[in-house]
Amino acid sequence: MENLFSEDWANRFTKKWNSTNEMVSQLAAANFDSIVAFGYADAPTPEVFIHINQGRITEAKPYALAPETTADWDLRAKPEQWLKWRGNGPGITGLGVAVASRQLQFVTGDYRRMIRQPLLAGPFLKFFAFL
Structure with missing residues (x-):
C-alpha cells in the first residue's frame, strides 16, 4: 500500500477526483477555486497541497515541494484516523x-x-472515497 499523502498518492487522488464528473461539476457550479492541504494532527506543516480550479485539481504535490504555499483549507487528522476513513468517510x-x-x-x-x-458539502463527503 502506498504512503498516504505521498507524491504517488497525490497523483492517484487527482486522477480519481478529476474523473468523477459529479465532484468536478458541483464544485465548478460553486465557482470553487481553492488550495486544500491535508496532513496529520499536531504536525507543524501539512503533508500535501491540492490546487483546485473550477472544481478540477490542477496540481497536487507534497508540502516539501511547495513549502511557500498557503492553504485556504487545511485538514488534519491522526494517521490511523485517515486510514480508517480511507474509501469510506x-x-x-x-x-x-x-x-x-x-x-x-x-x-x-x-x-x-x-x-x-x-x-460544497456533497463533494467534501465524497473526497474520502479517494483517500
Whole structure:
C-alpha cells in the first residue's frame, strides 16, 4: 500500500477526483477555486497541497515541494484516523462528530460555512472515497 499523502498518492487522488464528473461539476457550479492541504494532527506543516480550479485539481504535490504555499483549507487528522476513513468517510452525521471531537481538524477553512452549502458539502463527503 502506498504512503498516504505521498507524491504517488497525490497523483492517484487527482486522477480519481478529476474523473468523477459529479465532484468536478458541483464544485465548478460553486465557482470553487481553492488550495486544500491535508496532513496529520499536531504536525507543524501539512503533508500535501491540492490546487483546485473550477472544481478540477490542477496540481497536487507534497508540502516539501511547495513549502511557500498557503492553504485556504487545511485538514488534519491522526494517521490511523485517515486510514480508517480511507474509501469510506464518516458520513454527514459522523463528520460533525469528527470535527467536534477534533478527530478531523480544520487548521484553516470554515467547516460550518462549507457544510451548509450543498454544492460544497456533497463533494467534501465524497473526497474520502479517494483517500
